[in-house]
Amino acid sequence: MPKDDTIQTILVIGSGPIVIGQAAEFDYAGTQACLALKEEGYKVILVNNNPATIMTDDMNADAVYFEPLTVDVLEKIISKEKPDGLLATLGGQTGLNLAYQLDDAGILEKYKVKLLGTPIDSIKKGEDRELFRELMFEIGEPVPDSTIVHTLEEALAFADKIGFPIIVRPAYTLGGTGGGIADSLDTFKELVRGGLQESPITQCLIERSIAGYKEVEYEVMRDGNNTCITICNMENIDPVGIHTGDSIVVAPSQTLSDDEFQMLRAASIKIISALGIIGGCNIQFALDPNSKQYYLIEVNPRVSRSSALASKATGYPIARIAAKLAVGYDLSELINPVTKSTYSSFEPALDYVAVKFPRWPFDKFTTADRKLGTQMKATGEVMALHRSFEGGVQKAVDSLELKTIGLQLSSLKNKTVPELWGKLAEKSDERIFVIFEMLRKGVTIEEIHEATAIDYFFLKSFASLIQSEMEIEAKAIDQVTREELQTYKEKGFSDRYLASVWKVSEMEVRAHRKSLDITAVYKTVDTCAAEFESHTNYHYSTYFGENEQQKTDKKKVLMIGSGPIRIGQGIEFDYCSVHGVYALQDENVETIMINNNPETVSTDFATADRLYFEPLTLEYVLNVIEAEDIKDVIVQFGGQTAINLAKGLEEYGVNLLGTSFDTLDQLEDRDRFYQLLQKLDIPHVPGSMANGEEQLIAHAEAIGYPVLLRPSYVIGGQGMEIIRSKESLLNRMANGTALVYPVLIDSYIPGKEAEIDLIADGNDVYIPIIAEHIEKAGVHSGDSMALLPAQSLTDDIKDKNDPLC
Amino acid sequence: MLFGHRGANQPVVDLKTKKVYMSSQNHSYEVDEPSLQGTSLQVRFRNVNDDTVEGLMHEDLPIFTTQYHPEANPGPIESSLLFNDFLQMINDYSGREKAYA
Missing domain, CATH: 3.40.50.20 (Rossmann fold)
Structure with missing residues (x-):
C-alpha cells in the first residue's frame, strides 16, 4: 500500500x-x-x-x-x-x-x-508477560515453565514447585532492570521484592532457568501486507544467563545448522505475524545445544539496541524502513537505499562477520559489582567487521580502549591458574580475557567448555589465536616470513601487539610490514554480498583478498569519532562529529568518518561521504589515511579517544585541522597549563605535579589540605580523589589501586563553579553562554546540575571572565 | 540471465495471493515472458527485484511451476505451503474417490 x-x-x-x-x-x-x-x-x-x-x-x-x-x-x-x-x-x-x-x-x-505502525494491542501482547505467554501457547511456540506473580507469596509457591535456579524478570522495565537469576531462596526473595518494586505494574515473570542454552536473536520486519523478513540473526557467545546487552555477540550466527537457522527463522516470522507488528521487532531464543528444543526468551515489539547493531552489521537501515512501514508502505514498494536498484523486501547477505563487544563502566566504578547476569551493566558497545571471527574479536578488543595489549589484559598477566578459575566463576566483564589467559597457561578448551558452556566453535577460535600468540613469541621481527606475517595480520594481530612481543616500536613493525607489501584492504558493506551493484561507501579493513575501496581526489577531511559510550564520553561527541561532518559537507569538502560504535548517528553510512568501521588506534587510523590519501584530520570532536591519537598522527606527518597537538598538550599537561596561566597572569588553583611518593607528600604539604589528586589525560575525572589530611594520603598510598605517576595535586577549593564554552578562529572569540553549577566545585561538571545562563554571577564577575578567554 | 539468481534471500511475489516471501534460488535461465503469448499459461510468481518470471500456472489444468526451490534445502521454508497446494490439487483432480478411503 x-x-x-x-x-x-x-x-x-x-x-x-x-x-x-x-x-x-x-x-x-x-x-x-x-x-x-x-x-x-x-x-x-x-x-x-x-x-x-x-x-x-x-x-x-x-x-x-x-x-x-x-x-x-x-x-x-x-x-x-x-x-x-x-x-x-x-x-x-x-x-x-x-x-x-x-x-x-x-x-x-x-x-x-x-x-x-505496530498497534497498541500488539505492543501489549509483546510487553505484557502474561498476554505474551497466552499468545505463544495459542500458536504453539514454546516458552520456559514460568508464572506471572504480583506478590512474593505467589513467587514462593512457584519456586517450591520447580526448584532453583530461577530467573526473575520484572515487566515493563528497561534492559532487565531489577531482574536476575536466583540460586537460593534468599536471593530469590530479594530479587522478587526488588523486581516488583521496579515494575510499573508490580508484575514479575519468574521462570525456570535455561542457563547453558545457546542464545540467538532474530531481527524481523513486517509490513501491513504480512510480508516478513529477517534482517539478520545474531548469536551470543555467552550462553543464556547473561543479558544480551552484556554478551559478546556475533552476526550472523556461527554454530547453527541450516535446519536450526530456518527453524528459528520460521518461528520468528510466525511470532511477528501473530503479534501483528508493523515495523521492526527483536526476538530472542534459547536453543538447546544438544537437541532441536528451543524456547522463546523475549520479544521486543519495537526498534531496539539490537536493531541498531543489526542495521550497522548488515547495512539495512531498519529504523528508516520501519518509519516508512508505519505510514503505510509495503516492503516490496520501498527501494533498498543501499543498492538503489532492488527492493527492501529481501534478506541481507553477509560476506563477513560482525562482532559486538560491550563496554562496561567498571574502570570508573572500581568498587561496583562486576558480576554479569540478566540485568544489563554495559554503558556502550563496539562493533568490528572482519572476514573471520578471529579477526573480528581482535578488532573488537582493540576498539574497547582498555588496558590491553593484543588479547591480554595486563591486570590478569600474573594470575595463577587457580586464581583464574576463581575469576572465571565470578562471571565478570573480564571473563573473556580470563579465558584467553587460561588458554595461555595451558587450561584445555574442554575444561573451559565444562565450566562456561561456551560453544566449542568459539573456544577453538580463541585457542587458535593463543596458538598464534605462541608462534609469534617464538619469532623475532627479522625472522618472520612474509607468509607468516600475512597470516598474523589476517588473524587480526595488531602492529602494536607484534611490536610489544618483538620488543621493537610499533612504527618499525609498520615499516617492516609495508616493506613486505602487506597492507590492509578495504571491503564494502552492501547488504547483498556484491550480488548487486551498490552505492554504499561503508567499509571495513581486512587482510584477505582484493581492495574494493576507490579513492577520490576531491578535497577531503578525516573525522575521528569517539568510540564506545562510557561514563564521561557519551553521545555528545557523536553530536559534535556529526555536526562537523555536516559543516564540512556544506563547504563541499568530502568527509570521511572513522568510528566503531554501532549505536550512533556518526556510523550511519548516510551521514559522512565515506564510513570506515575500525578500531580507533593509530594503526587503523593511519591505514585509512594512507588508503584514502588524506592530508587533513580533525580530532577535536572525538573526545579523549581522538585526542589521544593526536600525538601519533602529528608525528607521522598528518595535518591536524584546528587545534594542534602542542596546544592540546599545553592544556592537558598540568605543568605546562600552569606555566601558560602564569604567563597570561591568570590566577589558578595552586597545584603541582609529583613523580613519586615522597614528592607527593611534600607537595601536598606545601599546597595545604584538602587536595585533589588526579592523573593526566583522563576522561570524566577517572581516578580523581579528594584527600583531606596527611593521614588519609598515607592511607591512600598504602591501600587501593596503585597511584600512577606523575600525579597532579591541586588545592581543593569548594567554591562556586562556572564554565564558559567558547569558539575562536585565532583572532576573535565568541562566547555563547556561561553555565553556572549548582553544586560547589569538586563535584565533576558532568555530575553537577547546571543553569544556563548563569543566575547568581554578578556582571562584574562575568566581565572578569570575558577577557580571560 | 547475466549472473542468474543465487541464494536463499530472493524475494518472490505470488501474484495469486499478493504475498511476498523469501525463496531459495539457483538458476541461470528465465522464462521469456513474450513466449507465453498464445499459451494457456499465466505468470504466477515473480522476482521482486528484477520482475523476472519465477513460476507459472495453467488457466484450466491443474499445473503450476516454479523456477526456484520451494523445497528449500537449504533455505527459507515459507514456500512449503506450495506443497499443500499441490496435494490439494491432486485430491481435487484425481477424478475418483480416495483410493484407500
Missing part, C-alpha cells in the same frame, strides 16, 4: 536521557525515523529532553519540544500541535510506555491521534 495521505502531522516520541540499556541507538533510530518521515512530506513534531542528541536538531523535525516525557506534558503538546499520527516504536521503552499510557488515558482517542 502507498503511504497514508490522511495524515499530515506526526508526533515522534524520543527516548529521553541515556540510561543503561537505552543509549545512543535511539538517537540513531529517532533521527532516521524523523528524516524518513520528512522525506515523505510529513510535518514532524518531536518530543525529547536529551540535549546531547542529533534528533533534537531543528533540521530533523519541524518542531522540537524539550519537555519532560510524561503523559500530562504530551497531552498539552498534542492539544497544541494537533498531530494526526503518533510514532512511538522508535523511542525505546520510554516511547513505547508513553504510547501505552496515552492510549490508556484515552488521550489518543480524544484528540483523534492515530498510532502508526
Whole structure:
C-alpha cells in the first residue's frame, strides 16, 4: 500500500536521557525515523529532553519540544500541535510506555491521534508477560515453565514447585532492570521484592532457568501486507544467563545448522505475524545445544539496541524502513537505499562477520559489582567487521580502549591458574580475557567448555589465536616470513601487539610490514554480498583478498569519532562529529568518518561521504589515511579517544585541522597549563605535579589540605580523589589501586563553579553562554546540575571572565 | 540471465495471493515472458527485484511451476505451503474417490 495521505502531522516520541540499556541507538533510530518521515512530506513534531542528541536538531523535525516525557506534558503538546499520527516504536521503552499510557488515558482517542505502525494491542501482547505467554501457547511456540506473580507469596509457591535456579524478570522495565537469576531462596526473595518494586505494574515473570542454552536473536520486519523478513540473526557467545546487552555477540550466527537457522527463522516470522507488528521487532531464543528444543526468551515489539547493531552489521537501515512501514508502505514498494536498484523486501547477505563487544563502566566504578547476569551493566558497545571471527574479536578488543595489549589484559598477566578459575566463576566483564589467559597457561578448551558452556566453535577460535600468540613469541621481527606475517595480520594481530612481543616500536613493525607489501584492504558493506551493484561507501579493513575501496581526489577531511559510550564520553561527541561532518559537507569538502560504535548517528553510512568501521588506534587510523590519501584530520570532536591519537598522527606527518597537538598538550599537561596561566597572569588553583611518593607528600604539604589528586589525560575525572589530611594520603598510598605517576595535586577549593564554552578562529572569540553549577566545585561538571545562563554571577564577575578567554 | 539468481534471500511475489516471501534460488535461465503469448499459461510468481518470471500456472489444468526451490534445502521454508497446494490439487483432480478411503 502507498503511504497514508490522511495524515499530515506526526508526533515522534524520543527516548529521553541515556540510561543503561537505552543509549545512543535511539538517537540513531529517532533521527532516521524523523528524516524518513520528512522525506515523505510529513510535518514532524518531536518530543525529547536529551540535549546531547542529533534528533533534537531543528533540521530533523519541524518542531522540537524539550519537555519532560510524561503523559500530562504530551497531552498539552498534542492539544497544541494537533498531530494526526503518533510514532512511538522508535523511542525505546520510554516511547513505547508513553504510547501505552496515552492510549490508556484515552488521550489518543480524544484528540483523534492515530498510532502508526505496530498497534497498541500488539505492543501489549509483546510487553505484557502474561498476554505474551497466552499468545505463544495459542500458536504453539514454546516458552520456559514460568508464572506471572504480583506478590512474593505467589513467587514462593512457584519456586517450591520447580526448584532453583530461577530467573526473575520484572515487566515493563528497561534492559532487565531489577531482574536476575536466583540460586537460593534468599536471593530469590530479594530479587522478587526488588523486581516488583521496579515494575510499573508490580508484575514479575519468574521462570525456570535455561542457563547453558545457546542464545540467538532474530531481527524481523513486517509490513501491513504480512510480508516478513529477517534482517539478520545474531548469536551470543555467552550462553543464556547473561543479558544480551552484556554478551559478546556475533552476526550472523556461527554454530547453527541450516535446519536450526530456518527453524528459528520460521518461528520468528510466525511470532511477528501473530503479534501483528508493523515495523521492526527483536526476538530472542534459547536453543538447546544438544537437541532441536528451543524456547522463546523475549520479544521486543519495537526498534531496539539490537536493531541498531543489526542495521550497522548488515547495512539495512531498519529504523528508516520501519518509519516508512508505519505510514503505510509495503516492503516490496520501498527501494533498498543501499543498492538503489532492488527492493527492501529481501534478506541481507553477509560476506563477513560482525562482532559486538560491550563496554562496561567498571574502570570508573572500581568498587561496583562486576558480576554479569540478566540485568544489563554495559554503558556502550563496539562493533568490528572482519572476514573471520578471529579477526573480528581482535578488532573488537582493540576498539574497547582498555588496558590491553593484543588479547591480554595486563591486570590478569600474573594470575595463577587457580586464581583464574576463581575469576572465571565470578562471571565478570573480564571473563573473556580470563579465558584467553587460561588458554595461555595451558587450561584445555574442554575444561573451559565444562565450566562456561561456551560453544566449542568459539573456544577453538580463541585457542587458535593463543596458538598464534605462541608462534609469534617464538619469532623475532627479522625472522618472520612474509607468509607468516600475512597470516598474523589476517588473524587480526595488531602492529602494536607484534611490536610489544618483538620488543621493537610499533612504527618499525609498520615499516617492516609495508616493506613486505602487506597492507590492509578495504571491503564494502552492501547488504547483498556484491550480488548487486551498490552505492554504499561503508567499509571495513581486512587482510584477505582484493581492495574494493576507490579513492577520490576531491578535497577531503578525516573525522575521528569517539568510540564506545562510557561514563564521561557519551553521545555528545557523536553530536559534535556529526555536526562537523555536516559543516564540512556544506563547504563541499568530502568527509570521511572513522568510528566503531554501532549505536550512533556518526556510523550511519548516510551521514559522512565515506564510513570506515575500525578500531580507533593509530594503526587503523593511519591505514585509512594512507588508503584514502588524506592530508587533513580533525580530532577535536572525538573526545579523549581522538585526542589521544593526536600525538601519533602529528608525528607521522598528518595535518591536524584546528587545534594542534602542542596546544592540546599545553592544556592537558598540568605543568605546562600552569606555566601558560602564569604567563597570561591568570590566577589558578595552586597545584603541582609529583613523580613519586615522597614528592607527593611534600607537595601536598606545601599546597595545604584538602587536595585533589588526579592523573593526566583522563576522561570524566577517572581516578580523581579528594584527600583531606596527611593521614588519609598515607592511607591512600598504602591501600587501593596503585597511584600512577606523575600525579597532579591541586588545592581543593569548594567554591562556586562556572564554565564558559567558547569558539575562536585565532583572532576573535565568541562566547555563547556561561553555565553556572549548582553544586560547589569538586563535584565533576558532568555530575553537577547546571543553569544556563548563569543566575547568581554578578556582571562584574562575568566581565572578569570575558577577557580571560 | 547475466549472473542468474543465487541464494536463499530472493524475494518472490505470488501474484495469486499478493504475498511476498523469501525463496531459495539457483538458476541461470528465465522464462521469456513474450513466449507465453498464445499459451494457456499465466505468470504466477515473480522476482521482486528484477520482475523476472519465477513460476507459472495453467488457466484450466491443474499445473503450476516454479523456477526456484520451494523445497528449500537449504533455505527459507515459507514456500512449503506450495506443497499443500499441490496435494490439494491432486485430491481435487484425481477424478475418483480416495483410493484407500
